[in-house]
Amino acid sequence: MHPLPDDIAATIEAWPKTAQVRFAALREALHDVAARADIGEVTETLKWGQPSWLPAKPRIGSTLRCGWHASDPDRFSLYVHCQTTLAETMRTLYPTTFDYDGQRALRMALAAPTPMEAMAHCALLTLTYHRKSA
Numbered sequence: 001m002h003p004l005p006d007d008i009a010a011t012i013e014a015w016p017k018t019a020q021v022r023f024a025a026l027r028e029a030l031h032d033v034a035a036r037a038d039i040g041e042v043t044e045t046l047k048w049g050q051p052s053w054l055p056a057k058p059r060i061g062s063t064l065r066c067g068w069h070a071s072d073p074d075r076f077s078l079y080v081h082c083q084t085t086l087a088e089t090m091r092t093l094y095p096t097t098f099d100y101d102g103q104r105a106l107r108m109a110l111a112a113p114t115p116m117e118a119m120a121h122c123a124l125l126t127l128t129y130h131r132k133s134a
Contacts, residue, residue: 002031005044008051018110019068022076023051026066029120030127037128050079053127061127062086068110075099078106078119080126089125094118 004027012023030053034042041056050067065079080086082104091100097118098106106122108115 002044005046007046008044011046011049011051015068016073016110019076022108022110022114023066023068025114025116026078026119026123027051029116030064030123033120033124034127037124039127039131042127053123055127059130061131062129064123064126072107074110075107076110077108078122079104080106080122084129086122086126086129090122093121 012020015023031042034053034055039055039057039060042053043056045052047063047065050065052063052065054063055061062081062084067077067079068075069077078098080090080103082102084103087100087103087106090098090106094115097115098108100106
């Protein structure tokens with residue numbers, strides 16, 4: 001596994017253990033999906049204070065962010081770009097797996113089992129979003 005950037009490590013250290021475990025599962029699935037999809041390197045950074053991933057090469061995919069917030073402590077969220085069709089596609093494919101907020105947020109209860117297959121598929125859809133036109 002790629003080393004976790006220091007700024008992301010510092011951010012998730014403030015999260016509760018359940019959110020840290022969800023983050024680790026998402027990160028592992030994301031890097032696995034990126035390798036299998038042959039999209040090249042994935043940039044791992046903070047955007048708006050949240051861990052984020054996007055393909056290093058342009059016009060392949062979109063950014064996937066995740067986060068936990070003290071104002072909503074029982075949920076972990078994934079975020080996609082609101083000007084894409086990603087949230088609507090995910091809502092169609094996984095209508096009960098996530099709670100959706102508009103065109104960007106997919107939320108999941110931390111007390112529920114981690115939806116690994118759905119998270120990995122959402123990561124694949126996001127990281128390869130522009131591939132068909134690239």
